[in-house]
Amino acid sequence: MAATAGAATIPLLTPYKMGQFNLSHRMVLPPLTRNRSYNNIPQPHAILYYSQRATNGGLLIAEATGVSDTAQGYPDTPGIWTKKQVEAWKPIVDAVHEKGGIFFCQIWHVGRVSTFGFQPNGEAPISCTSKGVTPGLDGVDWSPPRPLRTEEIPLVVNDFRLAARNAIEAGFDGVEIHGANGYLIDQFMKDQVNDRTDQYGGSLENRCRFALEIVEAVANEIGAERVGMRLSPYASYMETGDSNPEALGPYMAKALNKFKLLYLHVIEPRMIKINDKYETVHSLLQMRSAFEGTFISAGGYNRDEGNKAVAESNTDLVAFGRLFLANPDLPKRFGLNAPLNKYNRSTFYIPDPVVGYTDYPFLEVPA
């Protein structure tokens, strides 16, 4: 599909060079967990799902993908720590590349957002703390975590490094380190959760140490020009908030410059909760100006707001989550200013290989 055909004038559909990658437009598919990778193995139906959303020169980021057997907290999310998982990703990545897409893998550890049932031998989920997510939040009986011992932390860093190596082996163009949305890395960064007294807790610098050790290990393994990071300093998903996001966000943005990271992907402060927009006085401009690589903004964007953000240079790229989920041909629709399919929240997380996944209609039936 030629996303920009006949409609190259809107800012979202202008080309952009992200490091070595020549993007033909600015609209990104952000990671969207789909709970359809049975037993943590990516499935053949994901070939259709991702290739439906691939465009020539478009950036796609795969759904959050576990780095180890302790990384899961939801049913049937994919992994990338075994040979079998790596092999299963290959045809999916190939299909995206066949359409000219650029495909990154979001590498993920849920930390305390888990239950005994998801953990090897029914053990406690790992975190920076023993404070659990309140059981019953979002209808799940979250299990109390155990804090990682200081000497165990390098092992988890190493899991991210190996996952990144595996992602490249699977054919991905790079990885996005998931430091957002209340999962393990975010748990370490945020002072509402991190109550450690070792060098990974206390000061802002200490709380960000784990995140930056992962960044360093992954960048050394596959090259910083293939590494992005996702952050949500303003969000408090899964009871993971920070008392001073205005300090945390720019601190991380500047720290990432030292590694010459390819991109920083940040969730807008208005997305305090995962799905709803709130009024806020905060913006990402400080982080945007602090970071020297490519900046991706996400959270609650529509066509007009995305165009405005790019036109005003408040961001380089814009991610559209729910709109891309429901509109596989979203760049084409934006180019034509065509009507959009509505997303159906009730089918976001069902295990069906088709429904709510690959059955959203295209604007025209492809020939």
Ligand SMILES: Cc1cc2nc3c(=O)[nH]c(=O)nc-3n(C[C@H](O)[C@H](O)[C@H](O)COP(=O)(O)O)c2cc1C
């Ligand atoms: C079904 C669904 C699954 C999601 N899964 C992930 C995920 O795996 N990793 C992640 O960082 N964010 C995830 N998110 C957040 C989205 O990437 C995005 O930030 C969010 O939907 C807000 O953007 P939007 O308003 O354009 O939808 C998910 C959101 C939805 C709706």
